[in-house]
Amino acid sequence: MLPRVEYSVTAPASPEEVWLAFSDLTRLLGRGIYSEAVWTEGPPWQVGSRLRYVVLHPLKATVSAVVSLSEPPLKVGLINHALGITAQQLVTFSRVKSDTTRVIMTMDFVGESMAPTPIDVGAALRFYTHDALDTMLDRLKENLKTH
Secondary structure: OOOOEEEEEEEOOOHHHHHHHHHOHHHHEOOOOEEEEEEEEOOOOOOOOEEEEEEOOOOOEEEEEEEEEEEOOOEEEEEEEEOOEEEEEEEEEEEEEOOEEEEEEEEEEEOOOOOOOOOOHHHHHHHHHHHHHHHHHHHHHHHHHHO
16 A cells, blocks of 8 residues: 655645635646646536546556545545545645645555556655645746736
8 A cells, every 4th residue: 555645835825825726727737747637527626526637747647536525725635546546635725824824735545556567656646746736836926926
């Protein structure tokens, strides 16, 4: 079984502003890592809604996800399925100061990889976790510049 993956960042904005950046899936596209990030069922970020990510790097896979918890701008939970692995993901947005938010993403895994070649799935999952929050920070900076 794969270990828990956890990554956190501190953002110079309110949880509401950070949530807006996180919830914009277009931040993932156009960089050669994801070729698709789309809602396939239900309204975005509602419990039961489904989305699909197609990742190209560092591991090619299609990830099917369902929203399991939705309390914007404080937390969101997803259950992700790909390559025989199920990952329960939780993202929390905690106000540290009036203009500072701590974001923590954790992923707990069940199952073994069914990837066709031997790969370090743990390293790939750490990469995706870091990328999700790092792109959120980049999008937040863009959003703050325009306001």
